[in-house]
Amino acid sequence: MNGIQEIAAATGLSKSTVSRALRNLPSVAPSTIMAVRRKADELGYIPSSAASGLATGRTRAVGVVVPVIDRWFYIQVLEGVDAELRRAGYDLILFNLGGLAGDRERVFHRSILRKRVDALILLSLVFEDDERRQLETMEYPTLVIGGPAPGVRHLGIDDYAVARTATEYLLGLGHRAIAHIGGQDREGLNTAVPGERHEGFADALATHGIEPRPEWDGNGAFSFQGGHDAMARILASDSRPTAVFAASDEMAFGAIVAIREAGLRIPEDLSVVGIDGHAYGEVLGLTTFSQDPVEQGRFAARVLLAELAGQPPVPWLDPAPVRFIERTSAGPAPSA
Amino acid sequence: MNGIQEIAAATGLSKSTVSRALRNLPSVAPSTIMAVRRKADELGYIPSSAASGLATGRTRAVGVVVPVIDRWFYIQVLEGVDAELRRAGYDLILFNLGGLAGDRERVFHRSILRKRVDALILLSLVFEDDERRQLETMEYPTLVIGGPAPGVRHLGIDDYAVARTATEYLLGLGHRAIAHIGGQDREGLNTAVPGERHEGFADALATHGIEPRPEWDGNGAFSFQGGHDAMARILASDSRPTAVFAASDEMAFGAIVAIREAGLRIPEDLSVVGIDGHAYGEVLGLTTFSQDPVEQGRFAARVLLAELAGQPPVPWLDPAPVRFIERTSAGPAPSA
DNA sequence: GTGAAAGCGCTAACAG
DNA sequence: CTGTTAGCGCTTTCAC
Numbered sequence: 001m002n003g004i005q006e007i008a009a010a011t012g013l014s015k016s017t018v019s020r021a022l023r024n025l026p027s028v029a030p031s032t033i034m035a036v037r038r039k040a041d042e043l044g045y046i047p048s049s050a051a052s053g054l055a056t057g058r059t060r061a062v063g064v065v066v067p068v069i070d071r072w073f074y075i076q077v078l079e080g081v082d083a084e085l086r087r088a089g090y091d092l093i094l095f096n097l098g099g100l101a102g103d104r105e106r107v108f109h110r111s112i113l114r115k116r117v118d119a120l121i122l123l124s125l126v127f128e129d130d131e132r133r134q135l136e137t138m139e140y141p142t143l144v145i146g147g148p149a150p151g152v153r154h155l156g157i158d159d160y161a162v163a164r165t166a167t168e169y170l171l172g173l174g175h176r177a178i179a180h181i182g183g184q185d186r187e188g189l190n191t192a193v194p195g196e197r198h199e200g201f202a203d204a205l206a207t208h209g210i211e212p213r214p215e216w217d218g219n220g221a222f223s224f225q226g227g228h229d230a231m232a233r234i235l236a237s238d239s240r241p242t243a244v245f246a247a248s249d250e251m252a253f254g255a256i257v258a259i260r261e262a263g264l265r266i267p268e269d270l271s272v273v274g275i276d277g278h279a280y281g282e283v284l285g286l287t288t289f290s291q292d293p294v295e296q297g298r299f300a301a302r303v304l305l306a307e308l309a310g311q312p313p314v315p316w317l318d319p320a321p322v323r324f325i326e327r328t329s330a331g332p333a334p335s336a
Numbered sequence: 337m338n339g340i341q342e343i344a345a346a347t348g349l350s351k352s353t354v355s356r357a358l359r360n361l362p363s364v365a366p367s368t369i370m371a372v373r374r375k376a377d378e379l380g381y382i383p384s385s386a387a388s389g390l391a392t393g394r395t396r397a398v399g400v401v402v403p404v405i406d407r408w409f410y411i412q413v414l415e416g417v418d419a420e421l422r423r424a425g426y427d428l429i430l431f432n433l434g435g436l437a438g439d440r441e442r443v444f445h446r447s448i449l450r451k452r453v454d455a456l457i458l459l460s461l462v463f464e465d466d467e468r469r470q471l472e473t474m475e476y477p478t479l480v481i482g483g484p485a486p487g488v489r490h491l492g493i494d495d496y497a498v499a500r501t502a503t504e505y506l507l508g509l510g511h512r513a514i515a516h517i518g519g520q521d522r523e524g525l526n527t528a529v530p531g532e533r534h535e536g537f538a539d540a541l542a543t544h545g546i547e548p549r550p551e552w553d554g555n556g557a558f559s560f561q562g563g564h565d566a567m568a569r570i571l572a573s574d575s576r577p578t579a580v581f582a583a584s585d586e587m588a589f590g591a592i593v594a595i596r597e598a599g600l601r602i603p604e605d606l607s608v609v610g611i612d613g614h615a616y617g618e619v620l621g622l623t624t625f626s627q628d629p630v631e632q633g634r635f636a637a638r639v640l641l642a643e644l645a646g647q648p649p650v651p652w653l654d655p656a657p658v659r660f661i662e663r664t665s666a667g668p669a670p671s672a
Numbered sequence: 673g674t675g676a677a678a679g680c681g682c683t684a685a686c687a688g
Numbered sequence: 689c690t691g692t693t694a695g696c697g698c699t700t701t702c703a704c
Contacts, residue, residue, distance in 0.1 A: 387681030
């Protein structure tokens, strides 16, 4: 004899009353609740989430889908989501696409989402039409964090605007020779962020009548190593920029290392700005446009949880705030 | 009418046959399997994990408990575990203790493990007696990765030995003034790794008759920032070491930055070695003792999965391999 | 405030 | 190879 039943037998109550008592329903006498609880502890009772899930249709779990896991932004968001979920007694199921196109299919069409979650948070993903349709048929609350996602509710900073502002900051310091280190999609991974940030950069230049130079446009894959290599390549080109806009702090760090390796000084010879607000930035003196992905994660979780609790869905979310942190990595353009 | 039942009705088969067909059981006619599959697709059938979980007693999910999420090692392990789990069609439920003592109680005693997982992977945790007892009563396969865990099966490198070897490497280069940057537990987090690595360091020194100097023993909290600050403090002390052993690469990176900030050269003035094999190390030229946490995660998942598949449990796991990567951050002690 | 009974969607004997 | 019959452990009407 197992579970709730056992407690019922031991207390002389019915299964239903035990079930109610365990959930603290108001219709149960306080004394009964106490008694049930005590017995439950005594018997080492562990509720079966499968059983209650089957009965209620809810899993008390939220899924988080990440394109890859090993990136500062995703980790931070995960922290935030986790914290809020934990508070509410929800579990977090992690789906890592791992950059593999094959797994994508698995997540969106197949068993992975087999009614295992009550809501879904997707990180920086753009969907194919049929993927969106799948999401819609699943019917549970969904939210995208990071990068606009056509057709799905989205939360995050305005990537285009931030990139543009960052570039304009450099322009304001007198720089005209500005390099860009950004990213490009890995196979099968659709992310809007790199494109948005690149566009903001390009438009800022255009407004000032500056032609972008292809040899100053590096692909840093949004990673430290990538940023380093991209910067090294830019420095190896015929002419040297006086500033570099890195579309993420991790790439900016890589760039900083590459610049130092080349024997150049920051910011005297070369200015660097990033986007993100990565913790290393403080030590490295990186001037950056900082966002708070932990809070974004928390917020997303709260929105979803509220809807699961019956609140009406919010159709639109304001862009997340960005804070400019001026440190030492960017300075006036060297006077020619 | 829902689920499997619906398919049964539409195909004229019985629920059981449909259930079998969906699971590709060999006892089903191939033609039937095809027919069932087609109908399932057509109806957009999504299996209910709760229902099958209730019926089988299995959740097809594995839990991973991390002390904090934002650390290179844990992320890497998570990648590995995830990859292997995904391959086997298992889901990964992430439990982040978040450094909070309170959440610990939740994980081990309360609802968190409410029969939601079939197996458990714990990262770098040491348990209280009653926690271990709880784990035992749960009865499902459990494994600890990183740091010895008394009473529970454990997988990982030999932290003591690696630390000792690393220190001996420095001694072999002629260094006698060697600093240590390690970690100490945050409130409520029990991790054996910092202690093990510190001991290895201390014993290596002792063997050579060298007295450890307290002002050269920094707490870097196993983070970049921590490593930086610890190193800065050491450099600010009255006398300067000629080498530093950082118990993790992330701390080593912080130390490297601090050393450069102090205007010192690596390795001419100061040698640095780390442990881990963090990807940044290549760019930064860090000499380190590298482990492969992704593979550790994969391996752990495979072990657990095998046991869930009915294989006899393996009581003991060999230490994971460590590879020495000699780069440029360590050199001979400056001749006094 | 508590109990009885039905059922959530699937799997697992046991027959045939 | 397929169908029948019971549950898995909990929640939820509907009574009392």
